Amino acid sequence: MKPKEAPIARPPHPLLSRDLIARTALGLIDRDGSDGASVRRIAANLGVNPTSLYNHVPNRAAIIEDVRAIVSANIDSRPLRETSWENGLRTWARSYRSAFAGHPRAIPLLMTTRSSTPVLMAQYEDFAVAAEAVGWTSTQVLPLLTAFESFILGSVLDMSGPAVVFDPTGQEEQFPRFAAAFSSLEHEDPNDPVASRAFELGLAMLISSARPEHYDAR
Amino acid sequence: MKPKEAPIARPPHPLLSRDLIARTALGLIDRDGSDGASVRRIAANLGVNPTSLYNHVPNRAAIIEDVRAIVSANIDSRPLRETSWENGLRTWARSYRSAFAGHPRAIPLLMTTRSSTPVLMAQYEDFAVAAEAVGWTSTQVLPLLTAFESFILGSVLDMSGPAVVFDPTGQEEQFPRFAAAFSSLEHEDPNDPVASRAFELGLAMLISSARPEHYDAR
Numbered sequence: 001m002k003p004k005e006a007p008i009a010r011p012p013h014p015l016l017s018r019d020l021i022a023r024t025a026l027g028l029i030d031r032d033g034s035d036g037a038s039v040r041r042i043a044a045n046l047g048v049n050p051t052s053l054y055n056h057v058p059n060r061a062a063i064i065e066d067v068r069a070i071v072s073a074n075i076d077s078r079p080l081r082e083t084s085w086e087n088g089l090r091t092w093a094r095s096y097r098s099a100f101a102g103h104p105r106a107i108p109l110l111m112t113t114r115s116s117t118p119v120l121m122a123q124y125e126d127f128a129v130a131a132e133a134v135g136w137t138s139t140q141v142l143p144l145l146t147a148f149e150s151f152i153l154g155s156v157l158d159m160s161g162p163a164v165v166f167d168p169t170g171q172e173e174q175f176p177r178f179a180a181a182f183s184s185l186e187h188e189d190p191n192d193p194v195a196s197r198a199f200e201l202g203l204a205m206l207i208s209s210a211r212p213e214h215y216d217a218r
Numbered sequence: 219m220k221p222k223e224a225p226i227a228r229p230p231h232p233l234l235s236r237d238l239i240a241r242t243a244l245g246l247i248d249r250d251g252s253d254g255a256s257v258r259r260i261a262a263n264l265g266v267n268p269t270s271l272y273n274h275v276p277n278r279a280a281i282i283e284d285v286r287a288i289v290s291a292n293i294d295s296r297p298l299r300e301t302s303w304e305n306g307l308r309t310w311a312r313s314y315r316s317a318f319a320g321h322p323r324a325i326p327l328l329m330t331t332r333s334s335t336p337v338l339m340a341q342y343e344d345f346a347v348a349a350e351a352v353g354w355t356s357t358q359v360l361p362l363l364t365a366f367e368s369f370i371l372g373s374v375l376d377m378s379g380p381a382v383v384f385d386p387t388g389q390e391e392q393f394p395r396f397a398a399a400f401s402s403l404e405h406e407d408p409n410d411p412v413a414s415r416a417f418e419l420g421l422a423m424l425i426s427s428a429r430p431e432h433y434d435a436r
């Protein structure tokens with residue numbers, strides 16, 4: 001039997017692909033933060049030469065876009081088209097927080113790089129259509145969207161830290177009301193005494209004001 | 219003249235101090251992100267041995283607390299005590315954003331480390347007193363504070379990125395309303411087409427709902 005007729009051996013590693021490169025980058029970002037996603041580190045993690053990556057993806061910016069698409073695929077924007085504005089916002093925002101909850105270290109990177117990935121553009125189209133349907137002008141759509149996103153992603157960063165960030169223990173006399181607020185947390189879920197309640201409260205506040213006639217524009 | 223009687227020479231570098239250590243750490247974080255503030259790097263930047271730092275500050279956590287105190291010193295919480303709840307929130311939130319605007323890379327670090335620095339506790343006491351004065355319960359104070367902080371710090375992260383993060387150029391047919399919203403930005407300040415308007419809009423929305431009876435708690 002000639003060598004060329006031998007059955008194709010199963011490769012010892014998963015076949016290099018654009019999807020595998022993006023998932024490896026996301027794993028490195030989750031572990032090491034933004035700096036994790038250098039082409040050199042991704043290649044080293046996959047056990048290949050950096051130049052091999054360029055057979056699958058043009059540059060680092062494209063890898064970051066792929067990472068964004070993976071994370072954002074779990075955001076559900078359909079309710080913005082299919083239900084009331086308020087219910088749509090609530091479902092979309094909760095799914096947005098969930099999508100990023102496992103990837104807080106990706107947030108600074110994704111908030112500071114430009115994007116035009118269609119996965120996300122389609123979701124923003126849903127947002128724009130729903131916002132205009134309740135009276136927001138085209139000019140207001142991006143500020144409104146950005147306000148929601150800033151709140152959602154800020155909430156994910158908050159939940160990624162310690163359960164309670166600020167601790168007045170030992171300073172009760174100087175700061176009695178804040179200390180009382182802090183000690184009331186002992187009746188809450190010890191794994192999540194503030195973060196989820198803060199997200200739901202802020203979201204309810206934003207949604208209650210999310211029609212142009214519902215807030216005081218000072 | 220004996221050597222011991224010689225006038226004390228002015229040191230070639232500023233005298234090592236706790237304040238200098240914190241300001242050096244903040245400079246490194248601004249440049250390199252959270253990883254910049256290792257004791258080893260701070261010492262190297264000051265041209266001293268790492269052990270010298272421990273003559274001034276007990277550990278890295280204390281350095282991070284000092285960094286937080288420097289940044290937070292510019293937050294103005296007095297209006298929360300001295301004016302109406304709504305005006306107090308507006309001034310406090312704007313000063314909070316300004317305080318962090320020059321230090322966005324410090325945000326992930328500061329949001330994920332515990333703190334009890336009195337500079338900040340005093341500000342939170344002002345917030346707690348003002349919130350309870352308009353009817354929030356002690357249990358609600360921390361979620362309310364956290365909701366505002368998540369929005370403010372998320373807004374700073376947003377403004378630290380490109381002027382417009384999402385760009386539908388070339389996808390106008392699939393996403394017409396989002397593309398129209400995007401193209402309306404050409405009439406805005408090119409250096410700040412979205413971030414400040416988004417912050418002011420989100421802040422106005424939160425403030426309009428910032429009394430317990432003003433939002434729909436679904």
